[in-house]
Amino acid sequence: MSKEKASLPKGTRDFTPDQMIRRNYIFHTITEIFQRYGFLPIETPAMENLSTLLGKYGEEGDRLLYKILNSGDFLKALDKADWKDPDPASISMKICDRGLRYDLTVPFARFVVQHRSEIPFPFRRYQIQPVWRADKPQRGRYREFYQCDVDVVGSDSLLNEVEMIQIIDEVFTGLGISVTVKLNNRKILAGMAEVIEQSERLTDITVGLDKVQKIGVENVKKELLSKGIPAASVEKLNPVWDLRGSIDMKLKTMKEFLAGSETGMQGIKETEEVLDFLKPLEMVSRLEVDMTLARGLDYYTGAIIEVVADDMEMGSLCGGGRYDNLTGVFGMEGMSGVGISFGADRIYDVMEHFSLFPDEAVHSTRLLFINFGAREAAYCLDLLKKIRRAGIQAELYPDAVKIKKQMTYAHNRGIPFVALVGEEEMKEGAVALKNMATGDQSKLSLTALISELRR
RNA sequence: GUGGUCGUAGCUCAGCAGGUUAGAGCGCCAGAUUGUGGCUCUGGAGGUCGCCGGUUCGAAUCCGGUCUUCCACCCCA
Numbered sequence: 001m002s003k004e005k006a007s008l009p010k011g012t013r014d015f016t017p018d019q020m021i022r023r024n025y026i027f028h029t030i031t032e033i034f035q036r037y038g039f040l041p042i043e044t045p046a047m048e049n050l051s052t053l054l055g056k057y058g059e060e061g062d063r064l065l066y067k068i069l070n071s072g073d074f075l076k077a078l079d080k081a082d083w084k085d086p087d088p089a090s091i092s093m094k095i096c097d098r099g100l101r102y103d104l105t106v107p108f109a110r111f112v113v114q115h116r117s118e119i120p121f122p123f124r125r126y127q128i129q130p131v132w133r134a135d136k137p138q139r140g141r142y143r144e145f146y147q148c149d150v151d152v153v154g155s156d157s158l159l160n161e162v163e164m165i166q167i168i169d170e171v172f173t174g175l176g177i178s179v180t181v182k183l184n185n186r187k188i189l190a191g192m193a194e195v196i197e198q199s200e201r202l203t204d205i206t207v208g209l210d211k212v213q214k215i216g217v218e219n220v221k222k223e224l225l226s227k228g229i230p231a232a233s234v235e236k237l238n239p240v241w242d243l244r245g246s247i248d249m250k251l252k253t254m255k256e257f258l259a260g261s262e263t264g265m266q267g268i269k270e271t272e273e274v275l276d277f278l279k280p281l282e283m284v285s286r287l288e289v290d291m292t293l294a295r296g297l298d299y300y301t302g303a304i305i306e307v308v309a310d311d312m313e314m315g316s317l318c319g320g321g322r323y324d325n326l327t328g329v330f331g332m333e334g335m336s337g338v339g340i341s342f343g344a345d346r347i348y349d350v351m352e353h354f355s356l357f358p359d360e361a362v363h364s365t366r367l368l369f370i371n372f373g374a375r376e377a378a379y380c381l382d383l384l385k386k387i388r389r390a391g392i393q394a395e396l397y398p399d400a401v402k403i404k405k406q407m408t409y410a411h412n413r414g415i416p417f418v419a420l421v422g423e424e425e426m427k428e429g430a431v432a433l434k435n436m437a438t439g440d441q442s443k444l445s446l447t448a449l450i451s452e453l454r455r
Numbered sequence: 456g457u458g459g460u461c462g463u464a465g466c467u468c469a470g471c472a473g474g475u476u477a478g479a480g481c482g483c484c485a486g487a488u489u490g491u492g493g494c495u496c497u498g499g500a501g502g503u504c505g506c507c508g509g510u511u512c513g514a515a516u517c518c519g520g521u522c523u524u525c526c527a528c529c530c531c532a
Contacts, residue, residue, distance in 0.1 A: 005506090010523070060530055063456070103532085131532085136456080138526070147532060207530090297531090316532060343532025372490080407492040422490060436492070 011135070011143025019348075022357050023146075026344055027128060029174050030148045034126040037167060039150050042125050044107040046132075050099045056106045056329070058203075058298045064133045067096035100132040104149040105299075105339055106326070112153055112337075113330040121154030128344075140314045140346045151339030153327070158270060160338045161303045161322065162277040165287070168307055168318055171342060173284040176356045178310040179317065180286045184293040185271050186300050186321070188254065191264015192240060192291075195257065196233040204229065206294035209240070213292070217241045240291055247275065247289045254291060270302060286310075299323040305340055309350045317350065318342045366453060367394040367417045368410045370403060380421055383431065383446060390450045394419075410436060417453060 008014065015023060053065055070077070074095040082091055101107050104127045112119065128148045135141055150167060152160045165181060172179045189209070193202045204227045208220045215223075224234050239257045243250045251268060258264030271289060278287065285307075295304045302322030309317055320340030327335040351357055367387065369380045380396050387394045397406045403420075410418050420432040420441075431449050434441040444452065 145532065319532065341532065346532055403491050411492040420490065
């Protein structure tokens with residue numbers, strides 16, 4: 001019989017207890033802040049109907065969706081043409097009705113529409129769950145990863161954008177990560193496309209703009225030209241490349257640039273308003289207005305936000321923005337929302353890189369009882385019950401193996417105290433307590449032991 | 456999805472112009488110490504050299520494929 005080799009699908013990972021304790025530290029920090037801002041938790045299924053997911057993330061996004069093969073005889077759905085001249089895209093649509101969720105925002109929009117009668121608007125929810133993308137794995141890029149989302153739907157107020165940025169600031173200062181928060185507005189990008197008379201090429205332009213820091217202005221210009229955007233239009237963008245200096249200076253230049261675009265000016269106005277609210281709030285993280293920040297997701301319509309770690313190449317740690325009509329595709333118009341999403345796995349990698357995890361995060365068993373045999377073990381069980389009731393994390397070694405082995409186990413697990421209760425201690429009604437750090441050992445009564453460990 | 460890269464003991468890695476029984480450190484197990492971990496000493500176990508196929512008298516070493524890792528592009532948390 002051939003043995004199966006233990007392995008995992010590409011891009012997925014197990015988490016060891018050590019890692020889970022650290023991951024939970026991140027989740028707890030984030031959850032606590034979400035709750036403090038009055039957000040309510042929800043969960044949605046790992047799989048959604050494929051129709052819910054398709055078309056929401058752009059062409060690239062559709063490619064990265066994991067599709068689930070239908071149960072039963074899924075081949076029935078195919079006709080002769082499919083067999084003769086197979087087209088993977090159309091075939092997959094016929095044999096897959098469901099897919100794994102790609103993010104938490106679209107399922108949330110679906111949730112809102114479906115539960116509209118039960119939800120008090122504006123609805124503030126948070127959601128921490130894994131998502132799946134069929135991307136090629138790299139550092140900071142996994143096929144299964146956790147997102148931590150907060151969204152407000154049913155409110156146009158820019159106060160929501162302000163709160164999102166506050167939450168970002170609190171989360172990252174809470175975790176001790178130094179970040180830069182980048183802010184832009186889709187309306188500004190749309191205005192730019194308008195001003196250079198290339199509105200219909202908005203996506204190409206934003207994708208190009210997004211690459212400026214990475215490949216440089218000249219290469220971006222080349223790319224735009226190669227995509228068929230006229231040289232005259234590309235040249236008109238020059239003021240955007242040259243943006244320098246303070247936020248106010250950038251906005252001033254952009255106002256002149258966008259003067260002819262109503263949409264663009266609206267974007268500027270919104271951005272200024274958010275910044276005005278933020279000003280007296282004194283953020284810890286650096287806030288930047290970045291006119292080249294694009295964000296790929298198609299559904300953003302207003303503010304767009306991205307957070308990157310300082311002094312480390314790690315993509316974005318958090319991203320989000322305003323989407324005016326996500327629920328519209330599910331038949332519920334006029335419902336605007338803003339939301340952000342924290343990438344827990346990237347946050348973990350950054351914290352690991354900078355050694356930002358506190359030691360106290362590892363809180364496990366404090367006292368181990370050595371097992372001397374059935375009679376002694378039964379006696380220890382009774383002591384354990386009282387010790388646990390006193391709130392002390394304690395356990396009994398399950399097998400009556402050599403003391404040395406049991407001591408080694410305690411040592412390897414970092415358990416600070418060991419209790420030895422053999423025949424002699426049972427007779428005396430005492431417990432021999434050994435402090436593993438100092439090596440000191442003394443005989444104590446149960447109450448003395450409890451008060452010792454409580455310190 | 457395109458291009459490249461890595462893969463030897465549980466871990467980190469050495470070995471490789473093809474040639475007897477594939478090594479080290481750490482870890483693990485046992486003993487020195489039959490009611491005591493960490494330190495020390497002694498001994499031991501553990502490898503289809505990612506997987507499949509090819510070239511060769513002979514392959515960990517060369518070639519092809521495949522899977523995995525990491526990287527660039529694309530895109531993104």
